[in-house]
Amino acid sequence: MNISCDNVRSLLPSYLDGELSEEQAAPMRAHLIDCHACRESVHEGTVVRRWLVPRDEIAIPQGFAARVARRAFAGDPGLLVPAGDAEAQSASRGAPILPFVLKLCAVAAAVLFCLSLAIQSASLPSGDDLEAKDGYFFDDIEAQDLESQSAIDLRSKASRKVERRQALDASEPRTDEESAADGDDE
Amino acid sequence: MGPLVMQPAVSEDTTLVEESLAGNQLSFQVLVERYQERIFGLVRHYAKSAVEVEDIVQDTFIKAYLKLDTFQHQSSFSTWLYRIAVNTALDFLKRAGRNPVRAVEDPEVAVADPSRSSSTPTTPPVGVAGGAARSIAAPDSRLEREEVSRITYEALDEIPEIFRTVLILREFEEMAYQDMANLLGISIGTVESRLFRARARFKDAITRLHPEYAVE
Numbered sequence: 116m117n118i119s120c121d122n123v124r125s126l127l128p129s130y131l132d133g134e135l136s137e138e139q140a141a142p143m144r145a146h147l148i149d150c151h152a153c154r155e156s157v158h159e160g161t162v163v164r165r166w167l168v169p170r171d172e173i174a175i176p177q178g179f180a181a182r183v184a185r186r187a188f189a190g191d192p193g194l195l196v197p198a199g200d201a202e203a204q205s206a207s208r209g210a211p212i213l214p215f216v217l218k219l220c221a222v223a224a225a226v227l228f229c230l231s232l233a234i235q236s237a238s239l240p241s242g243d244d245l246e247a248k249d250g251y252f253f254d255d256i257e258a259q260d261l262e263s264q265s266a267i268d269l270r271s272k273a274s275r276k277v278e279r280r281q282a283l284d285a286s287e288p289r290t291d292e293e294s295a296a297d298g299d300d301e
Numbered sequence: 302m303g304p305l306v307m308q309p310a311v312s313e314d315t316t317l318v319e320e321s322l323a324g325n326q327l328s329f330q331v332l333v334e335r336y337q338e339r340i341f342g343l344v345r346h347y348a349k350s351a352v353e354v355e356d357i358v359q360d361t362f363i364k365a366y367l368k369l370d371t372f373q374h375q376s377s378f379s380t381w382l383y384r385i386a387v388n389t390a391l392d393f394l395k396r397a398g399r400n401p402v403r404a405v406e407d408p409e410v411a412v413a414d415p416s417r418s419s420s421t422p423t424t425p426p427v428g429v430a431g432g433a434a435r436s437i438a439a440p441d442s443r444l445e446r447e448e449v450s451r452i453t454y455e456a457l458d459e460i461p462e463i464f465r466t467v468l469i470l471r472e473f474e475e476m477a478y479q480d481m482a483n484l485l486g487i488s489i490g491t492v493e494s495r496l497f498r499a500r501a502r503f504k505d506a507i508t509r510l511h512p513e514y515a516v517e
Contacts, residue, residue: 134478162437163500165449166452169450169472173341179337180333183359
Protein backbone atom coordinates (compact mmCIF):
# COMPACT_ATOMS: atom_id res chain seq x y z
CA MET A 116 0.00 0.00 0.00
CA ASN A 117 1.39 3.40 -0.97
CA ILE A 118 1.03 6.36 1.34
CA SER A 119 1.70 10.03 0.69
CA CYS A 120 4.50 12.15 2.10
CA ASP A 121 1.94 14.11 4.14
CA ASN A 122 0.70 10.93 5.78
CA VAL A 123 4.24 9.76 6.44
CA ARG A 124 5.20 13.03 8.11
CA SER A 125 2.07 13.14 10.22
CA LEU A 126 2.79 9.62 11.48
CA LEU A 127 6.51 10.22 11.85
CA PRO A 128 6.58 11.06 15.62
CA SER A 129 4.61 7.92 16.42
CA TYR A 130 6.83 5.93 14.06
CA LEU A 131 9.98 7.15 15.79
CA ASP A 132 8.44 6.43 19.20
CA GLY A 133 7.57 2.88 18.14
CA GLU A 134 3.88 3.53 18.69
CA LEU A 135 2.68 2.37 15.27
CA SER A 136 1.31 -1.07 14.60
CA GLU A 137 3.08 -3.23 12.07
CA GLU A 138 0.26 -2.54 9.63
CA GLN A 139 0.95 1.16 9.89
CA ALA A 140 4.74 0.94 10.05
CA ALA A 141 5.29 -1.37 7.05
CA PRO A 142 4.06 1.09 4.40
CA MET A 143 6.07 3.83 6.16
CA ARG A 144 9.25 1.84 5.77
CA ALA A 145 8.48 1.13 2.15
CA HIS A 146 7.88 4.82 1.51
CA LEU A 147 11.09 5.87 3.26
CA ILE A 148 13.19 3.65 1.05
CA ASP A 149 12.11 5.62 -1.99
CA CYS A 150 11.57 9.13 -0.55
CA HIS A 151 14.69 11.15 0.26
CA ALA A 152 12.74 14.11 1.72
CA CYS A 153 10.92 11.91 4.20
CA ARG A 154 14.17 10.20 5.14
CA GLU A 155 15.55 13.65 5.97
CA SER A 156 12.60 14.23 8.28
CA VAL A 157 13.29 10.95 10.01
CA HIS A 158 16.94 11.91 10.36
CA GLU A 159 16.03 15.26 11.88
CA GLY A 160 13.75 13.55 14.37
CA THR A 161 16.54 11.23 15.45
CA VAL A 162 19.00 14.15 15.74
CA VAL A 163 16.68 15.96 18.14
CA ARG A 164 16.63 12.84 20.26
CA ARG A 165 20.39 12.80 20.46
CA TRP A 166 20.17 16.12 22.27
CA LEU A 167 17.97 14.63 24.95
CA VAL A 168 20.52 13.29 27.40
CA PRO A 169 19.34 12.78 30.98
CA ARG A 170 21.28 13.70 34.08
CA ASP A 171 23.08 11.02 36.00
CA GLU A 172 20.98 9.09 38.44
CA ILE A 173 20.98 10.20 42.04
CA ALA A 174 21.91 7.82 44.80
CA ILE A 175 19.05 7.19 47.18
CA PRO A 176 20.04 8.06 50.76
CA GLN A 177 20.40 5.16 53.16
CA GLY A 178 17.19 4.50 55.11
CA PHE A 179 15.19 6.93 53.00
CA ALA A 180 12.02 4.80 52.86
CA ALA A 181 11.96 4.15 56.61
CA ARG A 182 12.50 7.84 57.33
CA VAL A 183 9.75 8.95 54.97
CA ALA A 184 7.29 6.38 56.32
CA ARG A 185 8.08 7.43 59.88
CA ARG A 186 7.57 11.10 59.07
CA ALA A 187 4.35 10.42 57.19
CA PHE A 188 2.88 8.47 60.10
CA ALA A 189 4.06 11.13 62.55
CA GLY A 190 1.87 13.65 60.75
CA ASP A 191 4.71 15.51 59.05
CA PRO A 192 3.08 17.69 56.36
CA GLY A 193 6.29 17.82 54.31
CA LEU A 194 7.98 20.89 52.93
CA LEU A 195 5.68 21.61 50.02
CA VAL A 196 2.26 20.45 51.17
CA PRO A 197 0.01 23.41 52.10
CA ALA A 198 -0.31 23.47 55.89
CA GLY A 199 -4.12 23.59 55.95
CA ASP A 200 -4.56 20.56 53.74
CA ALA A 201 -1.95 18.59 55.59
CA GLU A 202 -3.39 19.30 59.01
CA ALA A 203 -6.91 18.48 57.93
CA GLN A 204 -5.91 15.26 56.27
CA SER A 205 -3.51 14.33 59.01
CA ALA A 206 -6.20 14.91 61.60
CA SER A 207 -8.70 12.78 59.75
CA ARG A 208 -6.11 10.03 59.26
CA GLY A 209 -4.19 10.22 62.52
CA ALA A 210 -7.16 10.38 64.90
CA PRO A 211 -9.68 7.71 63.99
CA ILE A 212 -10.67 7.54 67.67
CA LEU A 213 -11.89 11.15 67.69
CA PRO A 214 -15.46 10.45 66.47
CA PHE A 215 -15.82 7.74 69.11
CA VAL A 216 -14.65 10.10 71.87
CA LEU A 217 -17.08 12.79 70.72
CA LYS A 218 -20.01 10.37 70.75
CA LEU A 219 -18.99 9.16 74.20
CA CYS A 220 -18.95 12.74 75.50
CA ALA A 221 -22.39 13.42 74.05
CA VAL A 222 -23.87 10.33 75.70
CA ALA A 223 -22.21 11.19 79.03
CA ALA A 224 -23.62 14.72 78.90
CA ALA A 225 -27.14 13.41 78.23
CA VAL A 226 -26.90 10.94 81.12
CA LEU A 227 -25.67 13.67 83.49
CA PHE A 228 -28.54 15.95 82.50
CA CYS A 229 -31.16 13.26 83.12
CA LEU A 230 -29.50 12.39 86.44
CA SER A 231 -29.55 15.99 87.62
CA LEU A 232 -33.26 16.30 86.77
CA ALA A 233 -34.00 13.13 88.70
CA ILE A 234 -32.02 14.33 91.75
CA GLN A 235 -33.72 17.71 91.68
CA SER A 236 -37.22 16.23 91.54
CA ALA A 237 -36.38 13.79 94.33
CA SER A 238 -35.08 16.58 96.64
CA LEU A 239 -38.20 18.76 96.32
CA PRO A 240 -40.71 18.42 99.31
CA SER A 241 -44.01 16.81 98.48
CA GLY A 242 -47.26 15.89 100.24
CA ASP A 243 -50.50 17.57 101.48
CA ASP A 244 -49.00 19.26 104.54
CA LEU A 245 -46.86 21.78 102.67
CA GLU A 246 -46.89 25.35 104.10
CA ALA A 247 -45.48 28.52 102.65
CA LYS A 248 -43.11 30.37 104.97
CA ASP A 249 -43.35 34.11 105.75
CA GLY A 250 -41.33 36.26 103.42
CA TYR A 251 -40.91 33.34 101.14
CA PHE A 252 -41.85 33.37 97.43
CA PHE A 253 -43.00 36.95 97.35
CA ASP A 254 -44.38 37.89 93.94
CA ASP A 255 -45.71 41.15 92.43
CA ILE A 256 -49.39 40.38 93.02
CA GLU A 257 -48.75 39.63 96.68
CA ALA A 258 -46.83 42.91 96.97
CA GLN A 259 -49.72 44.87 95.44
CA ASP A 260 -52.15 43.20 97.83
CA LEU A 261 -49.99 44.15 100.79
CA GLU A 262 -49.74 47.74 99.59
CA SER A 263 -53.54 47.92 99.21
CA GLN A 264 -54.00 46.54 102.70
CA SER A 265 -51.59 49.14 104.15
CA ALA A 266 -53.50 51.93 102.40
CA ILE A 267 -56.79 50.73 103.86
CA ASP A 268 -55.26 50.56 107.34
CA LEU A 269 -53.93 54.11 107.06
CA ARG A 270 -57.30 55.47 105.90
CA SER A 271 -59.18 53.76 108.75
CA LYS A 272 -56.60 55.05 111.22
CA ALA A 273 -57.05 58.61 109.91
CA SER A 274 -60.82 58.37 110.08
CA ARG A 275 -60.65 57.17 113.71
CA LYS A 276 -58.39 60.13 114.54
CA VAL A 277 -60.91 62.53 112.97
CA GLU A 278 -63.72 60.97 114.95
CA ARG A 279 -61.73 61.35 118.20
CA ARG A 280 -60.97 65.01 117.36
CA GLN A 281 -64.60 65.71 116.67
CA ALA A 282 -65.49 64.13 119.99
CA LEU A 283 -62.98 66.34 121.80
CA ASP A 284 -64.20 69.44 119.95
CA ALA A 285 -67.67 68.67 121.06
CA SER A 286 -66.60 68.40 124.72
CA GLU A 287 -64.47 71.72 125.04
CA PRO A 288 -64.35 75.03 123.08
CA ARG A 289 -61.29 75.87 120.92
CA THR A 290 -59.41 79.06 119.90
CA ASP A 291 -59.13 80.24 116.27
CA GLU A 292 -55.38 79.44 116.19
CA GLU A 293 -55.97 75.85 117.31
CA SER A 294 -58.62 75.39 114.64
CA ALA A 295 -56.26 76.69 111.94
CA ALA A 296 -53.49 74.35 113.11
CA ASP A 297 -55.84 71.37 112.91
CA GLY A 298 -56.82 72.34 109.38
CA ASP A 299 -53.14 72.32 108.33
CA ASP A 300 -52.59 68.96 109.91
CA GLU A 301 -55.47 67.42 108.03
CA MET B 302 16.66 3.40 34.02
CA GLY B 303 14.41 0.86 32.45
CA PRO B 304 11.00 1.53 31.00
CA LEU B 305 8.15 2.08 33.38
CA VAL B 306 6.02 -1.00 33.70
CA MET B 307 2.64 0.37 34.62
CA GLN B 308 1.12 -2.69 36.26
CA PRO B 309 3.66 -4.28 38.54
CA ALA B 310 2.09 -6.48 41.16
CA VAL B 311 -1.19 -4.57 41.24
CA SER B 312 -2.74 -6.77 43.89
CA GLU B 313 0.27 -6.39 46.14
CA ASP B 314 0.17 -2.64 45.81
CA THR B 315 -3.51 -2.68 46.64
CA THR B 316 -2.88 -4.78 49.71
CA LEU B 317 -0.07 -2.51 50.87
CA VAL B 318 -2.27 0.54 50.36
CA GLU B 319 -5.05 -0.98 52.44
CA GLU B 320 -2.63 -2.00 55.18
CA SER B 321 -1.13 1.49 55.19
CA LEU B 322 -4.59 2.98 55.54
CA ALA B 323 -5.20 0.65 58.47
CA GLY B 324 -2.17 2.18 60.18
CA ASN B 325 0.58 -0.24 59.20
CA GLN B 326 3.68 1.93 58.84
CA LEU B 327 5.80 -0.96 57.59
CA SER B 328 3.46 -1.56 54.64
CA PHE B 329 3.81 2.07 53.61
CA GLN B 330 7.57 1.78 53.97
CA VAL B 331 7.49 -1.19 51.57
CA LEU B 332 5.53 0.92 49.07
CA VAL B 333 8.15 3.68 49.33
CA GLU B 334 10.99 1.18 48.88
CA ARG B 335 9.25 -0.27 45.84
CA TYR B 336 8.85 3.04 44.00
CA GLN B 337 11.57 5.30 45.40
CA GLU B 338 14.03 4.52 42.60
CA ARG B 339 11.56 5.39 39.87
CA ILE B 340 10.41 8.55 41.60
CA PHE B 341 13.99 9.66 42.24
CA GLY B 342 14.68 8.96 38.55
CA LEU B 343 11.71 11.04 37.44
CA VAL B 344 12.20 13.96 39.79
CA ARG B 345 15.88 14.46 38.93
CA HIS B 346 14.73 15.86 35.57
CA TYR B 347 12.99 18.77 37.33
CA ALA B 348 15.41 19.65 40.14
CA LYS B 349 18.90 21.04 40.01
CA SER B 350 20.53 19.32 42.98
CA ALA B 351 20.39 16.07 44.88
CA VAL B 352 19.04 17.88 47.93
CA GLU B 353 16.15 19.31 45.93
CA VAL B 354 15.43 15.91 44.43
CA GLU B 355 15.32 14.31 47.87
CA ASP B 356 12.98 17.03 49.20
CA ILE B 357 10.60 16.63 46.26
CA VAL B 358 10.60 12.84 46.44
CA GLN B 359 10.00 12.93 50.17
CA ASP B 360 7.09 15.32 49.71
CA THR B 361 5.74 13.14 46.94
CA PHE B 362 5.48 10.16 49.27
CA ILE B 363 4.11 12.21 52.15
CA LYS B 364 1.47 13.67 49.84
CA ALA B 365 0.71 10.17 48.63
CA TYR B 366 0.25 9.03 52.22
CA LEU B 367 -2.02 11.96 53.04
CA LYS B 368 -4.13 11.27 49.95
CA LEU B 369 -3.99 7.50 50.18
CA ASP B 370 -7.67 7.20 51.01
CA THR B 371 -8.51 8.95 47.73
CA PHE B 372 -6.70 6.34 45.64
CA GLN B 373 -9.56 4.77 43.70
CA HIS B 374 -7.69 1.81 42.18
CA GLN B 375 -8.94 2.97 38.76
CA SER B 376 -5.37 3.40 37.61
CA SER B 377 -2.33 1.54 38.82
CA PHE B 378 -0.67 2.78 41.99
CA SER B 379 2.47 3.67 40.01
CA THR B 380 0.50 5.89 37.61
CA TRP B 381 -1.20 7.57 40.56
CA LEU B 382 2.14 8.07 42.31
CA TYR B 383 3.82 9.39 39.15
CA ARG B 384 1.06 11.96 38.81
CA ILE B 385 1.68 13.16 42.36
CA ALA B 386 5.41 13.27 41.71
CA VAL B 387 5.03 15.39 38.55
CA ASN B 388 2.64 17.78 40.29
CA THR B 389 4.90 18.05 43.33
CA ALA B 390 7.90 18.77 41.13
CA LEU B 391 6.01 21.44 39.19
CA ASP B 392 4.78 22.99 42.45
CA PHE B 393 8.36 23.07 43.62
CA LEU B 394 9.49 24.85 40.46
CA LYS B 395 6.75 27.43 40.83
CA ARG B 396 7.61 28.11 44.45
CA ALA B 397 11.26 28.36 43.59
CA GLY B 398 10.41 30.85 40.86
CA ARG B 399 11.95 28.57 38.30
CA ASN B 400 8.94 27.98 36.14
CA PRO B 401 9.89 29.30 32.72
CA VAL B 402 6.45 28.66 31.39
CA ARG B 403 5.04 32.03 30.75
CA ALA B 404 3.36 30.78 27.62
CA VAL B 405 0.44 33.01 26.87
CA GLU B 406 -0.77 30.91 24.00
CA ASP B 407 -2.75 27.76 24.41
CA PRO B 408 -0.30 24.98 23.68
CA GLU B 409 -3.01 22.92 22.03
CA VAL B 410 -3.99 25.66 19.62
CA ALA B 411 -2.62 25.56 16.10
CA VAL B 412 -1.92 21.89 16.35
CA ALA B 413 -4.62 19.69 14.99
CA ASP B 414 -5.34 16.92 17.44
CA PRO B 415 -4.95 13.62 15.58
CA SER B 416 -7.43 12.00 17.95
CA ARG B 417 -10.19 14.10 16.44
CA SER B 418 -9.61 12.76 12.96
CA SER B 419 -7.99 9.39 13.06
CA SER B 420 -8.51 8.72 9.37
CA THR B 421 -6.69 11.84 8.26
CA PRO B 422 -3.96 12.65 10.71
CA THR B 423 -3.10 16.32 10.55
CA THR B 424 -0.03 16.67 12.72
CA PRO B 425 2.21 19.13 10.91
CA PRO B 426 5.43 17.81 9.45
CA VAL B 427 8.57 17.93 11.51
CA GLY B 428 10.36 21.21 11.27
CA VAL B 429 7.39 23.23 10.10
CA ALA B 430 5.31 23.99 13.16
CA GLY B 431 6.30 25.22 16.60
CA GLY B 432 8.40 28.07 15.31
CA ALA B 433 11.41 25.86 14.70
CA ALA B 434 12.08 26.38 11.01
CA ARG B 435 15.81 25.79 11.31
CA SER B 436 17.23 22.32 11.43
CA ILE B 437 19.64 21.22 14.08
CA ALA B 438 22.96 19.46 13.89
CA ALA B 439 23.73 16.46 16.02
CA PRO B 440 25.76 17.05 19.17
CA ASP B 441 29.45 17.37 18.48
CA SER B 442 31.12 14.04 19.07
CA ARG B 443 33.83 15.85 21.04
CA LEU B 444 31.29 17.03 23.57
CA GLU B 445 31.26 15.14 26.81
CA ARG B 446 28.00 13.46 27.73
CA GLU B 447 27.78 15.75 30.74
CA GLU B 448 28.03 18.82 28.52
CA VAL B 449 25.26 17.58 26.19
CA SER B 450 23.15 16.85 29.25
CA ARG B 451 23.72 20.39 30.53
CA ILE B 452 22.49 21.79 27.20
CA THR B 453 19.54 19.40 27.31
CA TYR B 454 18.29 20.80 30.62
CA GLU B 455 19.16 24.33 29.59
CA ALA B 456 16.79 23.91 26.64
CA LEU B 457 14.16 22.06 28.70
CA ASP B 458 14.09 24.99 31.11
CA GLU B 459 13.09 27.20 28.20
CA ILE B 460 9.96 25.37 27.17
CA PRO B 461 6.52 25.32 28.82
CA GLU B 462 6.07 22.79 31.56
CA ILE B 463 3.46 20.67 29.78
CA PHE B 464 5.86 20.20 26.88
CA ARG B 465 8.77 19.54 29.18
CA THR B 466 6.76 16.91 31.06
CA VAL B 467 5.76 14.94 27.95
CA LEU B 468 9.34 15.02 26.73
CA ILE B 469 10.64 13.82 30.08
CA LEU B 470 8.04 11.05 30.31
CA ARG B 471 8.64 9.87 26.75
CA GLU B 472 12.36 10.38 26.21
CA PHE B 473 13.75 9.73 29.68
CA GLU B 474 11.11 7.52 31.30
CA GLU B 475 10.30 5.75 28.02
CA MET B 476 6.62 5.70 28.75
CA ALA B 477 4.11 4.55 26.13
CA TYR B 478 1.58 7.03 24.78
CA GLN B 479 -1.25 5.26 26.55
CA ASP B 480 0.50 5.40 29.91
CA MET B 481 1.27 9.08 29.42
CA ALA B 482 -2.37 9.70 28.53
CA ASN B 483 -3.49 7.92 31.71
CA LEU B 484 -1.00 9.78 33.86
CA LEU B 485 -1.77 13.22 32.46
CA GLY B 486 -5.49 12.63 32.04
CA ILE B 487 -5.47 13.49 28.33
CA SER B 488 -6.17 11.61 25.11
CA ILE B 489 -3.53 9.78 23.12
CA GLY B 490 -4.06 12.26 20.32
CA THR B 491 -3.25 15.11 22.68
CA VAL B 492 -0.15 13.26 23.82
CA GLU B 493 0.94 12.99 20.20
CA SER B 494 0.35 16.64 19.43
CA ARG B 495 2.03 17.79 22.65
CA LEU B 496 5.03 15.62 21.93
CA PHE B 497 5.27 16.99 18.44
CA ARG B 498 5.21 20.58 19.64
CA ALA B 499 7.50 19.77 22.54
CA ARG B 500 10.20 18.45 20.21
CA ALA B 501 9.82 21.44 17.95
CA ARG B 502 10.14 23.83 20.93
CA PHE B 503 13.07 21.91 22.29
CA LYS B 504 14.90 22.06 18.98
CA ASP B 505 14.10 25.75 18.68
CA ALA B 506 15.46 26.39 22.19
CA ILE B 507 18.75 24.67 21.40
CA THR B 508 19.27 26.54 18.14
CA ARG B 509 18.44 29.81 19.93
CA LEU B 510 20.72 29.13 22.90
CA HIS B 511 23.45 27.57 20.80
CA PRO B 512 23.27 28.97 17.26
CA GLU B 513 26.43 27.11 16.39
CA TYR B 514 24.33 23.95 16.16
CA ALA B 515 21.72 25.46 13.84
CA VAL B 516 21.70 24.24 10.27
CA GLU B 517 20.31 26.67 7.70
